[in-house]
Amino acid sequence: xxxxxxxxxxxxxxxxxxxxxxxxxxxxxxxxxxxxxxxxxxxxxxxxxxxxxxxxxxxxxxxxxxxxxxxxxxxxxxxxxxxxxxxxxxxxxxxxxxxxxxxxxxxxxxxxxxxxxxxxxxxxxxxxxxxxxxxxxxxxxxxxxxxxxxxxxxxxxxxxxxxxxxxxxxxxxxxxxxxxxxxxxxxxxxx
Amino acid sequence: xxxxxxxxxxxxxxxxxxxxxxxxxxxxxxxxxxxxxxxxxxxxxxxxxxxxxxxxxxxxxxxxxxxxxxxxxxxxxxxxxxxxxxxxxxxxxxxxxxxxxxxxxxxxxxxxxxxxxxxxxxxxxxxxxxxxxxxxxxxxxxxxxxxxxxxxxxxxxxxxxxxxxxxxxxxxxxxxxxxxxxxxxxxxxxxxxxxxxxxxx
Numbered sequence: 001x002x003x004x005x006x007x008x009x010x011x012x013x014x015x016x017x018x019x020x021x022x023x024x025x026x027x028x029x030x031x032x033x034x035x036x037x038x039x040x041x042x043x044x045x046x047x048x049x050x051x052x053x054x055x056x057x058x059x060x061x062x063x064x065x066x067x068x069x070x071x072x073x074x075x076x077x078x079x080x081x082x083x084x085x086x087x088x089x090x091x092x093x094x095x096x097x098x099x100x101x102x103x104x105x106x107x108x109x110x111x112x113x114x115x116x117x118x119x120x121x122x123x124x125x126x127x128x129x130x131x132x133x134x135x136x137x138x139x140x141x142x143x144x145x146x147x148x149x150x151x152x153x154x155x156x157x158x159x160x161x162x163x164x165x166x167x168x169x170x171x172x173x174x175x176x177x178x179x180x181x182x183x184x185x186x187x188x189x190x191x
Numbered sequence: 192x193x194x195x196x197x198x199x200x201x202x203x204x205x206x207x208x209x210x211x212x213x214x215x216x217x218x219x220x221x222x223x224x225x226x227x228x229x230x231x232x233x234x235x236x237x238x239x240x241x242x243x244x245x246x247x248x249x250x251x252x253x254x255x256x257x258x259x260x261x262x263x264x265x266x267x268x269x270x271x272x273x274x275x276x277x278x279x280x281x282x283x284x285x286x287x288x289x290x291x292x293x294x295x296x297x298x299x300x301x302x303x304x305x306x307x308x309x310x311x312x313x314x315x316x317x318x319x320x321x322x323x324x325x326x327x328x329x330x331x332x333x334x335x336x337x338x339x340x341x342x343x344x345x346x347x348x349x350x351x352x353x354x355x356x357x358x359x360x361x362x363x364x365x366x367x368x369x370x371x372x373x374x375x376x377x378x379x380x381x382x383x384x385x386x387x388x389x390x391x392x
Binding site: 007008011014015038039042043045046047049050051053055056057058059062063065066067069070071074075076077 | 213216217220221224225226227228229232233238242245246247249250251253254318320321324336340341361364365368369371372373375376
């Protein structure tokens with residue numbers, strides 16, 4: 001029995017959907033492998049905890065409040081992604097995009113089929129890249145001059161940037177994975 | 192001699208509610224409020240938000256009663272609306288930051304008249320453990336687990352509620368159980384290490 005097959009069988013066993021012969025195979029596997037037996041016991045604990053969880057009742061007055069809202073004409077919040085909105089949005093996008101894309105395709109075809117236009121396009125692109133290269137060169141030179149005249153800036157950046165990156169990553173991780181902790185203090189109120 | 196057609200009360204209320212009878216809809220709310228509220232609470236983990244979500248689910252159901260297919264169970268249809276709404280809320284919640292000014296809801300032990308405070312605290316701790324377990328799961332996995340355990344639904348019924356395939360539900364449930372088992376095992380291990388350290392000190 002592979003590990004994947006064992007896990008699949010454990011899940012089916014929990015849902016009482018395992019055939020008797022497969023159950024026998026699973027039991028034999030659990031006897032053979034202490035790791036699988038440990039996982040099985042933990043999965044049973046999870047199942048037991050969830051199975052015995054009570055149904056939470058609606059707060060008192062819930063239906064009254066709901067019917068009052070309904071009588072007052074409260075409408076459900078509309079989901080912006082559904083209904084007429086999405087259809088209108090798609091149609092608008094199509095109406096804008098179709099002529100735009102057609103124009104781009106026609107221009108591109110025209111340019112590719114005409115040697116003179118293609119040459120002009122190539123020379124302008126080369127000029128543009130050259131200008132960008134010159135600009136980058138000037139910027140790097142200015143930056144290096146500034147850093148060499150202020151060495152503290154470089155040291156500060158070298159320290160601050162990794163700290164900022166780690167802090168951002170930690171903040172993101174904590175906000176995504178950890179629910180807020182609430183400390184509960186049981187209090188008995190004396191009459 | 193007249194012909195009598197036997198109609199279940201629920202079917203009658205649905206027909207009356209479709210015709211705009213809010214009192215008949217009120218009867219439907221009374222019957223299904225606990226099921227819908229519990230689903231929202233288990234999905235969202237917060238009572239105030241659960242009440243909002245349950246109310247929104249009922250309002251949506253009322254607004255779209257004409258779309259209800261009576262071959263399907265009304266409860267399943269309601270739970271489908273509620274679970275999809277909660278999944279949407281959870282997805283949106285990932286992108287919002289909690290305001291620091293937001294006040295925490297009062298602890299149930301402090302406003303419960305029905306049970307002793309100690310008992311309420313124990314119940315609350317147990318409930319918190321279950322909610323913490325559910326919070327480890329993605330909205331889609333959570334919905335599958337809630338519908339399986341609190342509503343005892345089959346894979347086919349869950350697939351119907353969540354509008355997906357039976358094999359997708361099977362895979363979500365299997366994966367969810369493994370995630371929870373791994374978390375529980377890790378928790379037990381850290382508690383055992385702490386206990387050992389305490390005994391050795």
